[in-house]
Amino acid sequence: MVKIGVFGGRRGDCMIEWCKKTGLAKVVAICDRDETVIEALKTKYPEQTIEYDKDFDVFIGRDFDGVVLANYANEHAPYAIKAFGAGKHVLSEVLPFETLKEGVELVEAAEKSDRIYAYAENYCFMPAPREMRKLYREGKLGEFEYGEGEYIHNCEPIWADITYGDKTHWRNRMYANFYCTHSLGPLIHITGMRPISVTGFELPFNDRAARMGLAAGSAGIEMVTLENGAVVKSMHGNLDKNSIRYCIYGSKGRAESAIEDAENGGVERIYTNLDEREGIMKQNIETYLPKDALSEKADGAGHGSSDYYVMYNFISAIEGDKTADNIGIYEACDMFLPGMFAYFSVLDGGKPQTIPDFRNKSERDKYRNDTRCTDPQKSAECIIPSYGKGNIEIPDEIYQGIRLKYLKNLQEKRK
Numbered sequence: 461m462v463k464i465g466v467f468g469g470r471r472g473d474c475m476i477e478w479c480k481k482t483g484l485a486k487v488v489a490i491c492d493r494d495e496t497v498i499e500a501l502k503t504k505y506p507e508q509t510i511e512y513d514k515d516f517d518v519f520i521g522r523d524f525d526g527v528v529l530a531n532y533a534n535e536h537a538p539y540a541i542k543a544f545g546a547g548k549h550v551l552s553e554v555l556p557f558e559t560l561k562e563g564v565e566l567v568e569a570a571e572k573s574d575r576i577y578a579y580a581e582n583y584c585f586m587p588a589p590r591e592m593r594k595l596y597r598e599g600k601l602g603e604f605e606y607g608e609g610e611y612i613h614n615c616e617p618i619w620a621d622i623t624y625g626d627k628t629h630w631r632n633r634m635y636a637n638f639y640c641t642h643s644l645g646p647l648i649h650i651t652g653m654r655p656i657s658v659t660g661f662e663l664p665f666n667d668r669a670a671r672m673g674l675a676a677g678s679a680g681i682e683m684v685t686l687e688n689g690a691v692v693k694s695m696h697g698n699l700d701k702n703s704i705r706y707c708i709y710g711s712k713g714r715a716e717s718a719i720e721d722a723e724n725g726g727v728e729r730i731y732t733n734l735d736e737r738e739g740i741m742k743q744n745i746e747t748y749l750p751k752d753a754l755s756e757k758a759d760g761a762g763h764g765s766s767d768y769y770v771m772y773n774f775i776s777a778i779e780g781d782k783t784a785d786n787i788g789i790y791e792a793c794d795m796f797l798p799g800m801f802a803y804f805s806v807l808d809g810g811k812p813q814t815i816p817d818f819r820n821k822s823e824r825d826k827y828r829n830d831t832r833c834t835d836p837q838k839s840a841e842c843i844i845p846s847y848g849k850g851n852i853e854i855p856d857e858i859y860q861g862i863r864l865k866y867l868k869n870l871q872e873k874r875k
């Protein structure tokens with residue numbers, strides 16, 4: 461059976477649970493430096509067969525086949541590279557890298573390695589976008605013309621639990637366009653097309669962000685042009701009401717999921733209005749709950765059952781299934797680079813930016829030493845502000861208040 465190591469025990473617990481529930485893989489090692497996380501996992505999984513480490517270098521040297529990287533969203537690339545060096549397959553949570561330099565290094569490490577790189581963009585596998593991909597690939601939509609992806613999550617109610625009052629936590633320092641792959645990724649996976657340019661927008665820093673200690677715009681928007689000239693709008697961030705929604709227009713019609721407030725099934729349900737051939741333009745509206753061979757088993761899994769698919773595909777690929785629907789390193793770049801360059805566009809007064817194709821070494825070469833990022837823990841000369849209009853100073857008392865709330869919630873959970 462495939463043996464798995466999990467790095468980062470918060471989100472990583474979903475993957476641990478998957479292994480336990482399905483019995484298709486076995487978690488043999490877990491690494492997290494946070495004692496409270498380790499303690500909770502030891503209680504939940506009393507098996508004596510799991511090794512616990514705080515140090516990644518000790519952990520990665522253990523005997524397992526694949527590693528799940530569920531550590532900080534801006535720190536995946538260096539650990540993925542180390543994991544390849546240790547001969548492991550890699551499943552990387554979002555996002556794939558923080559700087560272009562890291563992106564180049566990650567692509568080249570993946571190219572050099574004979575191990576699998578899989579990017580865990582689970583939203584591609586929610587029922588509606590998964591079905592859109594199938595319909596599009598079957599030619600039912602015709603030529604792709606326009607699409608929209610939306611991931612709005614007001615995290616204010618859970619901010620204390622997911623940032624623990626840490627001023628430097630990546631969620632407090634990420635720029636508005638950073639977390640772009642839940643909204644854009646499914647459109648890239650549906651069409652298989654490469655993004656070639658982007659114009660970025662940032663919604664203002666506001667009272668909600670100030671209360672949360674989020675030193676950035678409250679949401680990001682990317683208007684992305686694909687290789688065939690089609691345009692995609694990707695929108696994501698911390699607005700007041702939650703929404704996950706996808707919509708695609710082709711030369712033979714449209715497929716969409718409903719906005720959550722419509723209470724019409726959200727991403728579980730698809731609405732199609734498709735013509736048999738171009739130019740007919742009849743109303744032919746259908747709606748259904750898409751199912752596939754894994755739906756029954758995936759039922760109840762997190763994020764609209766999509767979490768099931770990511771692990772299933774990763775493990776299947778390790779076992780040698782060449783048809784496993786993994787998102788490889790180049791596709792991960794196609795999903796993430798538009799967000800990064802959208803922010804460069806914001807900083808450049810809204811000018812469109814060309815998105816490099818990291819499949820080509822000559823394009824990678826231009827960014828080999830590009831260390832621009834918003835992470836205050838990186839070296840000072842490469843820091844760009846996390847808000848397009850300039851850095852925001854949030855008083856320490858905000859983080860102290862959030863820390864107290866986090867500790868109180870932790871105590872409640874332990875009762």
Ligand SMILES: NC(=O)c1ccc[n+]([C@@H]2O[C@H](COP(=O)([O-])OP(=O)(O)OC[C@H]3O[C@@H](n4cnc5c(N)ncnc54)[C@H](O)[C@@H]3O)[C@@H](O)[C@H]2O)c1
Binds near residue numbers: 494530554555763
């Ligand atoms: N795909 C999804 O739906 C989804 C949902 C939630 C989170 N995520 C992703 O999962 C990742 C983790 O997010 P999270 O919500 O668990 O919060 P998080 O980023 O706060 O947690 C990361 C965990 O990793 C541990 N860690 C980080 N660096 C470490 C190191 N060097 N050594 C030992 N331990 C270390 C931390 O102690 C922490 O417990 C992020 O990349 C996030 O984007 C994805």
